[in-house]
Amino acid sequence: MSDRVAIIGVGFTSLQPSTPHLSFKELMFEAAQKAYLDAGIQPSEIDSFVTCAEDLNEGLSIFDEYTPDQLGAVQKPMHTLTQDGLHGIADALMQIRSGIAELVVVEAHSKASNIKTPEWLVDYALDPVYNRPLGLNPHALAGLEMNVFLHETGIRAEHCAQVVAKNRSNALRNPVAAYPLALTPMYVESSTYVSYPLREAEIAERVDGCAVVVLADEKKALKAQSKPAWVCGVGFANDSGTLESRDWVRADYARIAVERAYRQASIQNPREEIRLFEVDDTYAYKELQHLIALGLFSDGAELGRSIEAGETKADGKMPVNVSGGALGMGLPLEASGLYRIVELVLQLRGQAGARQLPDVRLGLAQSWRGVPTTSGAVVILGTERPNEPA
Amino acid sequence: MKSEPEPNLVRGTPLHEKPLRQGKTFTITYTPKLRYEWDMGQAIGRYLAELKEGRLIARACRKCERVMIPPRMFCERCFRPTDEWVYLKDTGKIFTFSLCYVSWNVKRLKQPEVPAVIEIDGASPGMGILHVVKRIAPKKVRIGMAVQAVWKPKPERIGSVTDIAYWEPIKK
Amino acid sequence: MSRRKVAVVGAGMTKFMRRALETPKELAWLAAKSALDSAEMKLDQIDCVVLGSAPDAFDGLHMKGEYLSDGCGGWKKPYLRCYVGGGTGVYAVAQAWFQVASGLFDTALVVCEEKMSSCLPHPQAAFLTIFDHITEQPLKPNLLWIFALEQTRYMQTYGIALEDIARVSVKNKRNALGHPAAQLGADLTIKEVLASEVMAWPVHRLMVSPTSDGAAAVVLAAEETARRICDRPAWIQGVGWCLDTAYWTNRDLAYPEYVEKAAWMAYRTAGIREPRKEINIAEPYDPFAYKELHHLEGLQLAPKGQAPRLLADGVFERNGDLPVTPSGGLLGVGNPIAAAGLMKICELFWQLRGEAGTRQVPGKPERGVAQAWGDLMQVGTVVVMGTKEPA
Numbered sequence: 001m002s003d004r005v006a007i008i009g010v011g012f013t014s015l016q017p018s019t020p021h022l023s024f025k026e027l028m029f030e031a032a033q034k035a036y037l038d039a040g041i042q043p044s045e046i047d048s049f050v051t052c053a054e055d056l057n058e059g060l061s062i063f064d065e066y067t068p069d070q071l072g073a074v075q076k077p078m079h080t081l082t083q084d085g086l087h088g089i090a091d092a093l094m095q096i097r098s099g100i101a102e103l104v105v106v107e108a109h110s111k112a113s114n115i116k117t118p119e120w121l122v123d124y125a126l127d128p129v130y131n132r133p134l135g136l137n138p139h140a141l142a143g144l145e146m147n148v149f150l151h152e153t154g155i156r157a158e159h160c161a162q163v164v165a166k167n168r169s170n171a172l173r174n175p176v177a178a179y180p181l182a183l184t185p186m187y188v189e190s191s192t193y194v195s196y197p198l199r200e201a202e203i204a205e206r207v208d209g210c211a212v213v214v215l216a217d218e219k220k221a222l223k224a225q226s227k228p229a230w231v232c233g234v235g236f237a238n239d240s241g242t243l244e245s246r247d248w249v250r251a252d253y254a255r256i257a258v259e260r261a262y263r264q265a266s267i268q269n270p271r272e273e274i275r276l277f278e279v280d281d282t283y284a285y286k287e288l289q290h291l292i293a294l295g296l297f298s299d300g301a302e303l304g305r306s307i308e309a310g311e312t313k314a315d316g317k318m319p320v321n322v323s324g325g326a327l328g329m330g331l332p333l334e335a336s337g338l339y340r341i342v343e344l345v346l347q348l349r350g351q352a353g354a355r356q357l358p359d360v361r362l363g364l365a366q367s368w369r370g371v372p373t374t375s376g377a378v379v380i381l382g383t384e385r386p387n388e389p390a
Numbered sequence: 391m392k393s394e395p396e397p398n399l400v401r402g403t404p405l406h407e408k409p410l411r412q413g414k415t416f417t418i419t420y421t422p423k424l425r426y427e428w429d430m431g432q433a434i435g436r437y438l439a440e441l442k443e444g445r446l447i448a449r450a451c452r453k454c455e456r457v458m459i460p461p462r463m464f465c466e467r468c469f470r471p472t473d474e475w476v477y478l479k480d481t482g483k484i485f486t487f488s489l490c491y492v493s494w495n496v497k498r499l500k501q502p503e504v505p506a507v508i509e510i511d512g513a514s515p516g517m518g519i520l521h522v523v524k525r526i527a528p529k530k531v532r533i534g535m536a537v538q539a540v541w542k543p544k545p546e547r548i549g550s551v552t553d554i555a556y557w558e559p560i561k562k
Numbered sequence: 563m564s565r566r567k568v569a570v571v572g573a574g575m576t577k578f579m580r581r582a583l584e585t586p587k588e589l590a591w592l593a594a595k596s597a598l599d600s601a602e603m604k605l606d607q608i609d610c611v612v613l614g615s616a617p618d619a620f621d622g623l624h625m626k627g628e629y630l631s632d633g634c635g636g637w638k639k640p641y642l643r644c645y646v647g648g649g650t651g652v653y654a655v656a657q658a659w660f661q662v663a664s665g666l667f668d669t670a671l672v673v674c675e676e677k678m679s680s681c682l683p684h685p686q687a688a689f690l691t692i693f694d695h696i697t698e699q700p701l702k703p704n705l706l707w708i709f710a711l712e713q714t715r716y717m718q719t720y721g722i723a724l725e726d727i728a729r730v731s732v733k734n735k736r737n738a739l740g741h742p743a744a745q746l747g748a749d750l751t752i753k754e755v756l757a758s759e760v761m762a763w764p765v766h767r768l769m770v771s772p773t774s775d776g777a778a779a780v781v782l783a784a785e786e787t788a789r790r791i792c793d794r795p796a797w798i799q800g801v802g803w804c805l806d807t808a809y810w811t812n813r814d815l816a817y818p819e820y821v822e823k824a825a826w827m828a829y830r831t832a833g834i835r836e837p838r839k840e841i842n843i844a845e846p847y848d849p850f851a852y853k854e855l856h857h858l859e860g861l862q863l864a865p866k867g868q869a870p871r872l873l874a875d876g877v878f879e880r881n882g883d884l885p886v887t888p889s890g891g892l893l894g895v896g897n898p899i900a901a902a903g904l905m906k907i908c909e910l911f912w913q914l915r916g917e918a919g920t921r922q923v924p925g926k927p928e929r930g931v932a933q934a935w936g937d938l939m940q941v942g943t944v945v946v947m948g949t950k951e952p953a
Contacts, residue, residue, distance in 0.1 A: 003665070023431025029464045043469045049805075056624040059426035061617040061691040062647040065937040066808045069466035075823055078805040079653060080645045082627045087642050091657075098663035099565060100801070100831075116425040124422050124624040129585075132420060234666075238641040241631040256638060373628040375641070400742045401592045402577030402776065403584060405679075415583065419682075420622060426695075434696050458812070460697050466807055486718070486815065488710030490762035494702045496684040502763070505707040507811045518811040520698050520707075528763075533718050552700045 004385060005093045006221035006228035009039025009214035010342050015178040015330045018113035019208040024058070027210045028109055029070040035105070035212035036072070040225040043072025046214075047101035051080045052088040052108035052334045056121060059114065071107060071212070083236075084108070084367040085211065085338030086377035090234040092215040102217045109210035110332035118206065126372055131243055139203065141371045143195030145248050146285040150197065152249045153300025155288055157197060159307050161185035163284040164201055167321050170314050171328025173354040176339070178207045178330035188284075202284035207330030211338035213345075218385070229345045229381045232362065233267070235260030239374035246374055251286075253376040254293035254366055261378040262295070265362075265386065271296055271318060275360045276347060278340035280368040280376070281325040290366055291320065294378075314355070322347070322355050337367035337377065344381045433461045436475070438549040444541050446478040448513050456514040478512035480539035481560060485509045485518045489528045502528050508537060508557055524556040536560045566663045567952050569788040569795030570655075572601025573908040575778035578745045578896025581679035582775035586621055587633030590675040593777035593901070594635050597671065601781045601791060608781070609667035610640040614654030614674040616647055616899035616936070619688040622680045634673040634779075646803065647692075647936025648849065649943035650674065651778070651903015655932075656801035656945060658782050668784045675777035676898035685773040692938065694808075706770075710762035712815040712939055713852045717764065719816035720867030722855075724764055728755035729873055730851035731768050731893055737880060738890020740920035743905070745774055745896035755851075769851035771892035771902075778904040780911065785951075796914045799929070800834070800946040802827025810938040821860025821933065821942035828931070828944040829862075833953065837862040841946075842927035843913055844884060845906035847935040848891040857933055858886065860942060885923040888913060903934035903943070910947045 011034030013019075013027055022030070036043060051067045060066060064080040067073065081087050085108040092104035115121055122138035150156065162185050171180035183201075191201035221228040235257035240246040267273050279294070281287035288303060296318070297303040306312060312320040323329055323343035326336060344363035346352040362382045369375040409415060430438060433449060437460060440447040449472040450457045451465035457476050458465070465472050487506035491499050504526075507518040523531060524540075537557040547553040574596025576582075576589055584592065590613075598605065613634050618626045627643030634641070644650065644657045651674050658670040678685035689705035716722065729752055738747035750768065758768040788795040804824040806813065813819075825837070834840045846857035855869035863884060864872050872878060878886035889895055889909035892902045910930040912918040929948035935941065 018429075020429050021432070023429055023434060026431045026433070026463055054625060055618050055691075056424065059424070059428065059691075060695055061619045061688065062645075062937050064646050064805065065692065065940055066694075068805050069462070069807050069809070070464055072466070072469040073805065074466050074807045075804055075820060077803045077824075077827065078646075079657070079803060082625065082643045082645055091642070094661050094664035094666055097665060098660035100660055100663075111429065114426050114428050116427055117423055120423040121624055124424065124622075125628065127629065128420055128622060129418055133418070236640050236642060238628070238631045238636045238639065240637055241628045245632070252638065257640075260640070369625070369628070373625065375628055375631075399596060400575060400577055401596070402579055402582055402589070402743075404577065404579040405581040405583045410581070422622070428695055430696065438696070458809075460694075460809070462809075466809070485811075486711045486715040488707060488714055488762045488764070489760070490704070490706055490710065491759070492686075492704065492706055492761050494690050494704040495687040496704075505701070505703060505711065505762075507711055507815075516812060516814060520693075520701060520703065520811050522701060533714070550700050551697055 003097055004218040004230065005096045005215055006230045007213055007345055007381065008216045008221055008224035008226060008228050009035045010345050011035025011038055012211040012339065012342050013209050014176050015207040015209040015332055017178055017207055024109060024111045025070045028107060031210040031212040032071045035214050038226060039214040041214065046103050046105050048095055048104045049073040049076060049078040050088045050091050050104065050106045052083055052085045053080055054082050054334060057333055071105065084334050084336060084369050084377060086365060086367040086379050087236050089341060089379050090236050090377060093231050093234055096215060096217045102220055104215045106213045108335035108338045110335050111208050112206035112333055113208050122371055137195065138371045139198060140195040142283045143198040146198050146283065148248045149285055149289055155300045155304055157189065158185055159288060159304055160202055160284040161188035162307050163281060163287045164188045164327055166313055167281060167325040167327040170322055171324025174324045174329060177324045177328050179205060179328055180324065198283060204282050204326035204331040207332050209332040209335060211335050211342055213338055213341055227349050229348045230385055231379065232382045232386050233261030233265035233380040236377035243372060251289045251293035253374045254290050257376055257378040258294045261380050265380045274362045274364050276322055276357055276363045277320045278323060278343050278365040279320055280366055281321060281327050282331055282368060282370050284327065286368060287320065294366060319357060322357065337365060340365035341379060348381060348383050433463045437461050441551065441553040442547045442549040446480055446510060448476045448478050450474050450476050459510050459513045459517050459519060478510050482508040482510040482537055484533055484535045484537060486533060487523060487531050504528055504531060521554060522556050525558040566665060567785040567797060568659050568662045568782055569797045570780050570911050570947065571783045571788050571792035571795050572597045572603065572781035573911045574600050575743055575905055575908055576776050577743045578774045578776035578898055580745065580772060580774060586630055586675055586677045589677060589775060589777040590630050590633030590673050593779040594671060594673050597779035597781050603781060603791065605635045607669060608635060608671045609669045610661055611636040612654050612658040612670060612672045613643040614650040614900040614904065615643060615676060616650050617688065619691055620678040620681045620685050630675060635671055646941045646943060648899055649934045649936035649941040650900040652907060652932050652934035652945050653803055653943035654904065655780065655907050656803055656943060659798050659801050662782050662784050668787050670782040671779060672782065673777065673779040674900035674904035676901050677775045678773040678898060679775050706762035706765060708939060709850045710765045713764055715815040716852060716856055722870050724756060725752050726870035726874060727769060727852045728752045730848065730854045731755045733879065734848060734887050734891040734893040737888055737921060738894020741890045741895050744890055744894055746772060747890060747894050765850060771849045771897035774896035774898040776896060776898035776901045778901045778908055780904065780907055794915050796911045796947045797951050798945060799948050799952050800828035800832030802944040804942050806940045808938065810940060815939055817866060818856055818860040818942060820940060821857055822862065824942035824944045825861045828946045832946040841929055841931050843888060843910065843923055843930035844886045845889060845909055845930065845932040846886065847903065847933055848887060848893050849897055851893060854887060857935060861931060861933055880923050888921050888923050906932040907945060914947060914949050
């Protein structure tokens with residue numbers, strides 16, 4: 001068994017607001033075929049499979065029942081994580097490092113279009129005794145958090161508007177994206193409030209899609225047909241599941257996760273060493289909250305200045321969400337993290353087309369599971385085989 | 391080092407029906423408002439459309455030579471797309487069955503339902519579907535019994551597995 | 563063969579009850595605290611938390627892993643929830659095993675919790691949603707169907723009598739009389755089991771495990787830590803899991819191939835060649851009486867179709883050659899799905915350390931296997947534990 005793990009293949013469908021012609025099984029089969037082709041493997045060679053899914057997103061209980069066939073996983077080790085795809089990547093890495101598997105596949109998808117009552121679904125995730133009886137639209141919880149975040153950090157509404165403009169414009173260069181649009185911050189600032197200070201244009205729209213990622217141990221990675229994307233660091237963490245006990249200003253789950261990842265990757269100065277950041281932007285302000293939690297800016301003032309100087313744009317010093325993020329690509333529920341991994345892998349391989357950044361050696365992806373959670377994960381990928389195993 | 395849970399260390403407060411019904415415990419009730427509209431996709435979409443026409447359809451994989459029902463666009467063993475549509479008969483054999491005296495929402499039934507896995511004629515051996523059997527004394531049902539689908543009248547068929555109302559023994 | 567050895571160093575659980583006053587978080591907390599106390603550890607010493615919990619449909623919550631995180635100790639810590647239906651309780655230990663064996667963590671707390679009583683009118687009804695939404699749900703199937711269909715097939719294929727199946731209920735419910743957390747411990751005869759009402763022929767009511775509320779937890783530690791904090795760690799010698807096709811009506815239900823594959827995956831790592839000889843205690847999953855027999859065969863502990871005979875011969879009694887389900891199992895202790903599987907792991911922990919009180923199997927057992935099952939007759943999850951450190 002080996003300590004070094006790499007991604008040797010990715011497969012994904014384009015993200016779309018709806019996919020009426022394909023069942024979720026058929027969507028998964030498409031992404032899996034592409035991933036195995038990219039990795040140059042047959043499913044019979046795969047040792048273990050991980051699916052990231054929530055029953056109630058699918059409308060089916062014990063959803064892992066319905067995953068093996070279309071991934072080639074019949075009568076193989078397979079399990080579900082009710083987590084984002086990045087947790088799945090961490091899971092696969094741990095399996096390989098434990099010696100129990102050499103080739104692991106991680107899958108996540110979204111059929112958000114099939115959920116006809118999305119707000120009621122999120123409401124169903126709230127504490128039934130303390131929170132649900134209030135009957136709030138769940139976006140209000142993001143509004144609450146955004147308000148105190150702006151208040152404490154000094155970040156302003158126009159910074160959030162810049163995030164939307166940047167990400168949706170970046171999406172114009174991403175063939176996978178569902179919501180590309182050349183817009184200006186002014187458009188955002190005139191969009192209606194959903195829950196003050198959160199505006200409608202600042203909320204990512206849900207989409208359908210499926211992504212499959214193939215991870216291998218060092219031996220197999222070195223023989224792979226594509227340039228391997230080495231997993232240099234992973235981390236995942238939760239803050240409190242209870243609304244009343246959590247930190248509303250700092251995304252501590254991201255901080256705890258990234259500290260583990262930086263340590264494993266031996267990264268001292270992330271801003272200098274990491275070329276691109278794919279960070280959760282389910283709500284525009286979250287991108288900013290996460291950038292601070294990732295230790296990239298010491299406070300709101302520094303971040304604000306950086307945004308005003310255009311540093312987080314695709315052509316800036318520190319590109320954030322070159323893929324278009326969730327605002328530009330759409331939000332494929334628990335597959336969100338995997339689509340960021342796809343972006344990193346393409347960039348590391350030099351296959352990112354019009355979005356390609358120069359000199360990409362390290363990239364970071366970070367996920368958040370959305371309202372009402374404080375759950376997130378971080379994965380750092382690199383072109384060089386790590387010296388210290390991740 | 392303590393390990394075995396001595397009786398007083400295994401905690402938990404059992405609640406009994408009576409105090410609950412008498413309102414001696416606070417409860418909160420919530421009815422989830424969850425609605426889904428699932429995309430049928432290629433395979434199941436056709437399956438349901440054929441059911442509406444009074445036919446059973448399967449998919450075949452030329453590589454492993456299986457004819458599969460319920461149909462699927464991929465063969466899960468060969469991991470390749472399946473190759474063609476195959477119409478099946480609407481007769482079959484009971485692979486296994488049960489006599490169920492409890493409904494799905496836990497109501498006691500006087501007359502049992504007879505769920506069964508029915509191997510469909512024309513599909514590969516062992517290719518069964520779940521359905522219900524009627525028009526036979528429950529005690530007479532046997533594994534291996536030959537059965538026939540009884541379809542709802544065409545105007546009542548909507549493109550659902552219930553377009554077959556039930557299966558009954560083939561009269562010799 | 564993993565480089566890093568991992569052991570169970572503590573275990574705890576709540577009572578298993580038809581309905582608990584405690585909320586899901588409180589149940590998780592009680593079990594987690596009990597496990598930590600038994601290992602004489604504090605939450606600060608736990609590097610990561612793994613939650614196992616089966617369908618969200620019962621608890622009345624979406625994303626119940628997030629809701630439960632506080633009760634499990636997952637605050638400001640690496641935390642995740644893993645899920646394979648009923649197989650979760652044993653699988654969660656496999657998950658935590660590879661998390662620690664990977665070197666990323668030195669200790670792990672595994673918590674399994676279930677609160678089924680919240681579901682009205684009855685938790686059974688929620689099982690409707692595990693069936694295929696298009697090809698099966700319109701028929702309004704219920705969980706009893708799928709077990710009864712499998713039991714019929716098993717009995718028919720091997721010529722097994724209903725008395726032989728009823729015997730499992732008798733054994734397990736009697737074993738459960740010695741379990742402090744048990745919901746349904748009882749002293750019954752085969753006749754009484756067969757006299758209980760028929761739910762779905764050939765399944766009688768006393769052959770079915772109850773729906774329950776409850777939680778269980780174990781602490782895992784890597785070798786240096788395990789040796790330091792625990793005088794007699796229960797070493798995890800092998801783990802295995804296997805998921806079969808969703809198309810359960812395309813399979814012969816008489817034999818659980820997925821349990822066999824999961825078992826060999828675990829046995830291979832444990833270096834076991836002849837399971838029947840090398841295993842001293844078995845805790846197979848027994849949601850229905852016949853399932854224990856079905857699973858024993860899948861676990862290679864009885865030849866196909868022969869488990870009922872070995873049971874009748876007394877081989878599987880607590881003082882028999884291969885004690886099976888000395889805990890009292892799901893039939894006797896209760897079935898809060900994921901917690902029930904983990905309860906079996908707890909049982910092995912106590913049995914291997916000679917701490918199982920009146921349930922203790924004689925003869926200083928050295929090695930045990932716990933197995934859980936789940937989904938549409940589809941997943942097998944297996945963990946082998948023993949007193950000896952893996953090679």
